[in-house]
Amino acid sequence: MPVLKADLGACQGYANCVMAASDVYDIDDDGVVVLLREHISDADLPRVQEAARSCPVSALTVEAEPE
Numbered sequence: 001m002p003v004l005k006a007d008l009g010a011c012q013g014y015a016n017c018v019m020a021a022s023d024v025y026d027i028d029d030d031g032v033v034v035l036l037r038e039h040i041s042d043a044d045l046p047r048v049q050e051a052a053r054s055c056p057v058s059a060l061t062v063e064a065e066p067e
Contacts, residue, residue: 001039001040001041001042001065002039002040002042002045002048002062002063002064002065003038003039003040003062003063003064003065004024004035004037004038004039004040004048004052004060004061004062004063005060005061005062005063006033006035006059006060006061007058007059007060007061008032008033008059010057010058010059011031011032011033011055011057011059012031012056012057012059013027013031013032013033014055014056014057015027016051016054016055016056017033017051017052017054017055017060019054020047020050020051020054021044021047021048021051023036023037024036024037024040024044024048024051025051025060033059033060039065040062045062048062049062
C-alpha cells in the first residue's frame with residue numbers, strides 16, 4: 001500500500017491537493033498541508049498521485065510502502 005509524504009517546510013498552502021483529493025489532504029490554520037491519511041489504497045492511487053503532482057512546490061510525494 002503506497003504511503004504519502006509531505007514536506008511541511010516546502011508547503012505554501014496553494015491547496016491544489018485539497019481541491020483534487022479533499023478526503024486525503026487538508027490545509028491547517030497556518031496554511032500548511034495536513035495528511036488525513038498516510039496509506040493509500042490502490043483504487044485511490046491514481047487520483048492521489050495526480051493531486052500530489054498538482055502541488056506547484058512539489059511538497060507532496062507518494063512512495064511505495066517499504067517491505
